[in-house]
Amino acid sequence: MNRIANTSKNLLKNGSAKVLLLVLSGAFLIALPSAVSAQKSFKKSYPASKNVRLDLVNRTGTVTVEGWERNEIRISASLERPYASIEPSSHSGQIRIDVVKANQGRGEVGDANFTIYVPYGATVDIETRIGNLNVSNVRGVYVRAHITSEGDVTLTNIVASKVTAKNVNGNMFFDGIVRPGGTYVFKSVTGDVNVRIPLESSFRLLATAPTTRNISLGSFSNTSMRLIGNGRRVVGKVGGGSATLTVENLRGTISFLRR
Template identity: 25%
Template sequence: MNQTMRNEMRETRWRTLCVAACLCLGAAVAAAETIKQNFPTSANPSFLLHNHTGKISIEGWDQHAIDIQGEPASNVMEVIIMGGEQKVSVQVHPKRERFTPKEARLDFEIRVPRQAIVRVDSERGDIVVKNLAGSITIEGVSTPVALSQMKGHITVRTVDGPILIQSAEGSINADSISGDLRFVQVNGSELVANTNSGAIRYEGDFGDGGTYVLNNYSSPIDIFASAKASFDLTARAVMGLIESSLSFRPTPLGNPFRRLSPNKFLQGRFNSGESTVRVTSYSGTIRVRGPRSEAQAQ
């Protein structure tokens, strides 16, 4: 056997080993198993989830237990789950430095007691939460967040992910750098919404005699107040404009901005003024509309 034949045999063996290695890697990726865990808990346990990428669905139920189901796209991510009667945590971390968003995806479906204290951190992927009456904190980057049928203390922060909160009561704080904020039938003791370049939209009653604060820098703020809404409004557009189709009754001003033109500053009472609404935008347009304008605005 000459040297040329030996080299060809070595090259053939090397190619065979490479193919086998690739097949093993593919099998490992495909072998990522579904996550299923269930922990008996107290009526109001703490639940913490730290995820990287993937859809997260959390729903409250009447059982004193936390049920976790996860669908990993690969075995690239390490999942550490720790649980007890008072606290359950799920931590997701990459096993290696380089990975694709597709490999990192891990979708979760989780059920917790309605009075649970929930915290979720995630970089990418939709976060959907409903039917909770405890406390919830959500922090994300490019994470669209949708909350519904909520009561209690709610805190949501994103970088550019939009935030939707509907059918909610309690104390609510929503912040985003560039994501849009939308509130539908949100009533509570306090709603504070801040975004830099995102739009803000509120549709509802401004109920429960609460305080509602809507602030942004450069995008529109749209308010659609129902006929039964009752609130005192103070709105200011520094460089932008204010447009209103509602009829407000005067209130004692006592405000240093009272000399500004109506399209820069608006203060008045709608119905009996049970709640307080403060709206500010630097260069965006503030639009205040009633029920007759809602259909046209959809």
């Protein structure tokens, strides 16, 4: 009788363990799709001319734009909950993505993190409220990167006649060529602004750092440079002065680096 009772107890215990295991497995399987679906992806490609224009207005998230040799724009985005609607449009040589407009009237939406490949000769105009903006290997007429609140701007290997970069709270880095007759504007409120250009560049400079008075010209210092307002501003010319370079950082530093 004792042997039968012990056997019954063991079966009961084993049965309970199996039931518990099944319950836990079920809970895991139910939770797994939620974890996986916490992030969603978006992908779309467009045939494009060499001088296509990309316009992107984001709310929050990182945007990375990179030039390549194909006549194609390839858009990839990873979306975080609550998922933002992504509605690209193509018209007259322009690809436009306006995340703000597409989600107008909604409450909060999650980050939309973009990676976009464009032809080398594309014009790039991107902005976001919060998030980093990165543009590299672009040789179009115009590059604009604008952050209205917080994030870093990084522009690498840029060869454009007009470049405009602005942010409020974050660092800024420009690495590229200053074209003759070009216009280059870099403005920030706080953080470090670093401009790396060839030593043989030709431009007129207006650099302003009213709070820190920390403007480092490096190899670009010459006798034409004048300090104004006890070092708050530097005005001068490098080479023939054919391009215009304006750098402003209200509460941060400005540095020029030799490329």
